[in-house]
Amino acid sequence: MKRFLLLLLAIGVLAACKSKKKSGSGDEPMTFEDFQALFTPGTLPYRLTPDTLQLKQPDSLRLDTAAMRFLTDTLTKGDFGKNEPVKYFPLQRIPGSVVNYMTVKAAGRSQSVGYLCFLDKKGKYLNRIRVANTGSADGTVTSLVIDSKNVVKISSETKLSGSRSALREDFYMVNPDGSVTLIMTNSNGPTNAGQIFNPIDTLPRKHKFSGDYTAGDMSIVSIRDGEDTKSFQFFITFSKDNGNCKGELSGRGHYIGGNRGEYKDKESSCGIAFQFTGNRVNIREIGGCGAYRGIKCFFEGGFVKKAEKKKKK
CATH class of the missing domain: 2.40.128 (Lipocalin)
Known part of the structure; x- marks a missing residue:
């Protein structure tokens, strides 16, 4: 009877291990399919705001070095202090007409920043742009909208004197190689x-x-x-x-x-x-x-x- 119970327990543990979603850590090498599964599926139009970046996420969802190798090790270059610890979190993956999109949150002590990563249809990383943040040194906050036609709009709002603020909107077209072309700028x-x-x-x-x-x-x-x-x-x-x-x-x-x-x-x-x-x-x-x-x-x-x-x- 004890052997039977031990056998059932072993089967249960094995099944739980197989069904557990990989989070970027572990002894088994991570595949791109594993990495992609960490991101919530989404569709266009898509919006990423500072409010979304301010939401706290458990460390269990954090991307580790094994997961980040599918993107780039210079994702946050120039956005955080030299010795500032930064945690990476997967947000969404969205199929596009020319390239596919993945959004990643980088959380540090000073601010949280959102990045839009471009991947080709086979999953190869092409490029990234900084598209959202919770507040830079001059008080500017940035947000992202990708419309149904794959036009990327990055809005930056800076507080001026009193209750006034300046809004700048940059519209981009995404090219097959992951580069972006500025189409139009709105600014007040x-x-x-x-x-x-x-x-x-x-x-x-x-x-x-x-x-x-x-x-x-x-x-x-x-x-x-x-x-x-x-x-x-x-x-x-x-x-x-x-x-x-x-x-x-x-x-x-x-x-x-x-x-x-x-x-x-x-x-x-x-x-x-x-x-x-x-x-x-x-x-x-x-x-x-x-x-x-x-x-x-x-x-x-x-x-x-x-x-x-x-x-x-």
Whole structure:
């Protein structure tokens, strides 16, 4: 009877060992399938915020050296102190159209940082970018959004004086080799006097409403051709009240009538209405766009179209 009970106990222990999920430690060599199983499966769109990074995770989920060999040993280079201990935790794995994504959390004493790793379809590590954090030395916090079209948006918010903050949004396209290409930048931060950087300046302007509309030296509504005749790209920046109130926004709008256009932000209530008349465009907010401007001014007013410079033959 005792032998029978010991046999059952041995079988139970063996089964438990086989069913236990590998966490990156142990005598058996870890395979990529084992490593991949440590990450929670996800789908696009995907978001990683500072709040997610602040959630505490048990050490039993920590990635050890055996697991990190599938990524890179320079994952956190430049983000933590030389002798600061850092723990790595798996977050999510997401299939993409060009590459696959894995997000990793690095937790140190000073901050927690999120990294977006790019792997090819066979699981080979290609590259990583820093996409989220809980707060750097200057008070900047960063978050990530990957939309359903695999466009990567990294948002950085920096606290200014009083209750004001500056928001910068960088949009990237991911290439098959794991490199990224900057597509567009939105920013409501301070600009240099007398200078306007127009991120869509070089895009085509064949549509009759495409062009640059200005109101003073530091305010512009730039319209460029969209993917089809019913859409358009736009960039708006303005400076009012001697530079005390500024705003900046860019995105993709749609024509909704003969001479009207509209933009609605998918992630907030912000919306802009465009009214084209002759060589003018009037804009007005149709939603709260406070994240992209000062609190005492709005995206509104009339802008006159600039004459396009003729190309030299």
